[in-house]
Amino acid sequence: MSAAPLTSSAPVLDLKGVSKSFGPVRALTDVSLRLLSGEVHCLAGENGAGKSTLIRVLTGALRRDGGDYEIAGEPVVAPTPASMRAAGVQAVYQELSLLPHLSVAENLFMGRLPARRGLLDRRGLRTRAREALDGVGLAAVDPDTVVERLPAATRQLVEIAKVLTAESVKVIVFDEPTTALTEEESARLLDHIRRLRDGGVAVLYVTHRLEEMFEIGDRVTVLRDGGLSESGPMSDYDEDRLITAMVGREVTSLYPESPSAQTQGDAGVPVLRVRGLRRTADAPSVDLDVRAGEIVGLGGLLGSGRSELLLSIFGADPISTGEIQIDGRMVKPSGPRSMMEAGVGLLTEDRKELGLLPELSIRENVTIASLRAGSRRGLLPGRDLAEEADRLLDSLRLRAGSYDQPVSTLSGGNQQKVLLARWLLTRPKVLLFDEPTKGIDVGAKGELYTVIGDLARQGLGIVVVSSYLPELLGLADRVLVLRDGAIAGELGSGASEEDVLRLASSASTDPAGTDEEGATHA
Structure with a gap:
């Protein structure tokens, strides 16, 4: 230290x-x-x-x-x-305070913009913004860029640069x-x-x-x-x-025992089968199999295409070519609704922006994906659906005073349980987790890992994207490493963090040690 x-x-x-x-x-x-x-x-x-x-x-x-x-x-x-x-006293919060429709420079100095003769000094603003961005390693970011166009990681660094520009810290x-x-x-x-x-x-x-x-x-x-x-x-x-x-x-033991030994191994039809998936016409082709009871990890550096692959499988992002089968049945990912009906659920990385509806109650957030199947006139959950949602929340040990309280009042770990309950209510066959423990404490992580292991033991196919390598290796039965949108190799049990990073960053497109399935094993 x-x-x-x-x-x-x-x-x-x-x-x-x-x-x-x-x-x-x-x-x-x-x-x-x-x-x-x-x-x-x-x-x-x-x-x-x-x-x-x-x-x-x-x-x-x-x-x-x-x-x-x-x-x-x-x-x-x-x-x-x-x-x-x-x-x-300055603070960099987990929930960013940046104004998305303004430029980086304007966000950095909001409330103290430099002026000359009562007018905004744009040249001075750019100069000061350039110094602030360079100080946090964002030399490639143009101060005039609108914040909403930046990726999440870059926005986080802009927030930090904003705090560091304050005087007398x-x-x-x-x-x-x-x-x-x-x-x-x-x-x-x-x-x-x-x-x-x-x-x-x-x-x-x-x-x-x-x-x-x-x-x-x-x-x-x-x-x-x-x-x-x-x-x-x-x-x-x-x-x-x-x-x-x-x-x-x-x-x-933070991570559950692997359930793969209790599954059929290589026997049977994969519950999720992806062949020749290309997000764009010139994008690499991706093949992926996930069997019932298996936890497959997706590793790679930021920008490697992990989250984009999940969104494409879920139908939230369009694909150029490729086939997707769920439980042996061909499914066209025409949108999230078609994939939900086929038995696929996605827990997004940004649960607040893309997952939860903060103004609704806990119970309403759980039942919203199942309203078409179990509601009164498609608007409100019926009694049976609401009771099933409550039973799921009870089984996940959600900590809340009432399931009628706004979901925004919950901690990060409990909000993730709400999203998980939403998808379990749809009776999925495949669950896709994108950074499942982002912003969650160690105790809640252990609970979520146990739940994921239990779901695999019940026969669901699980795909997990995680930037935290101990989590990825601890949870997954095998790890596919992506690089530039392509699968660079596969790692089995006993793999190390160094093995993942080597595949994720290697300039080689044909890693050594591949078997007949194209897998690379540590």
Whole structure:
């Protein structure tokens, strides 16, 4: 671990005994947090542990019910987001605050655009934006580009650049900043955070990626059920102790045992069979088989075509040529509805934008894909459908006060369970997961992995796209690695992260060690 030595200077930010309730629900109880200049302080805990509430109190977005708050020794009485930014407290949230229809440069300096004689100084704006983008490794991004045209990972880095342009920054909160980033981009960001720390900035770092905490953290505070579980130097912890502090129990094995040994092996017709699929006329041809009870992983670098392949199979993206069979029956992917009716479900990477309907209740979000089959006049779920949805949610151990509450009130892990319940209600034969644990804590990850393993044991065909290589290798029976839209090779049990990266980045288009099926085995 390359962390700087802990400092004993006075805290730049000090929360003492903070409490916060939402009606009868106690979100924070007597929580204290002390941030020091030149230190990276990690905040750990499961979804629902109170991390987001604590961050919102810290940044002035929520008024605390009790406790003390000081910045540089001065009491903070009635904080607002504007007053906390003026005091030097900045935040990079998991949910981006960029305005999609404005340019990158305008987003970077919104509210403080440079002017000359009362008019916008566009040349000055471009110059300052160029410096800010270069500082986070976005030299190839044009400051005049409209934000909505940028990929998710680039937008995340623009958000970070925006925060770094503020003056008199004392504290920066990073809330899941690497969720949408590649390994290379994540490493670049962590290097930038180290430079901020070495420059005397106090950093509060929130992530579900435990390896990032150990790589960059000087100190860690763990929340559990809205209270303070533990706090201390990062060097006092290993992964097992940190997980135990977060979930209140030992997590002996995060990934389920492979169900493939209980399946028919190579016998029988694949539940999903893709042949000669081309997204465009000049795109590479992709072949893919998934058998009942099998979990197939799709690996590759950002831009390799993993998510696009899932969207094409699901009918959400058009294809130029190719055949898709579900359970031996030819299906034309004319749109998501045709694939849903054939027995295919897709859990998208961005559950908030492409999956959930935040204004609807939990139950309505679950039943919406099944309304045509089990509703009253196609508008509202019938009693049987609603009861089946509730039983599914119960079986997934969804944490909610009522299934009538808005789905937007749930944590990330519970929102993912809602999406999973939606597809299970359609009785699918194939489930496609795109980054299934994005933004989900370690406890919820373990629960979701167990569910995925159980679904495979029940005979579903599972395809998982994940940028987190331990997850990909831990879940999947075999991994297909994509490069430039083509399958570069296949890896079986015993493969390593290095094997995946070698196939994903190799210049060779004919990897060594292929068998008669075109598979490459570690």
